[in-house]
Amino acid sequence: MNAKEKKPNIDCPRCEGFIPNNQTPGYYIGALSRADNKTEICSECGNEEAMEDWNYKFVTPVNHWPVVSERKDERADFEFKMIVKTEFPQYHSFNHTDDAV
Numbered sequence: 065m066n067a068k069e070k071k072p073n074i075d076c077p078r079c080e081g082f083i084p085n086n087q088t089p090g091y092y093i094g095a096l097s098r099a100d101n102k103t104e105i106c107s108e109c110g111n112e113e114a115m116e117d118w119n120y121k122f123v124t125p126v127n128h129w130p131v132v133s134e135r136k137d138e139r140a141d142f143e144f145k146m147i148v149k150t151e152f153p154q155y156h157s158f159n160h161t162d163d164a165v
């Protein structure tokens with residue numbers, strides 16, 4: 065394994081969710097933050113910043129991150145399910161509750 069190989073950044077520093085989103089972490093790159101024009105953030109934060117910019121001509125500065133967001137909780141939930149899936153594969157059917165009809 066090449067140590068110089070760059071690991072894709074999947075942590076959104078703005079909301080502490082995943083990049084690009086909590087459903088598909090690391091599947092593609094996130095958005096460029098308007099707050100500093102260099103930090104990669106998740107798609108949803110990119111949308112929020114676009115809305116802030118549009119509505120208020122202002123985006124939440126980096127030193128006020130992380131913002132309050134339910135995506136942090138979503139991420140914790142996702143990670144918990146991944147752990148269960150890995151450690152207890154017999155309980156893998158979280159996402160198939162509608163099969164029970």
Ligand SMILES: [Zn+2]
Nearest residue numbers: 076079106109
């Ligand atoms: Zn985010």
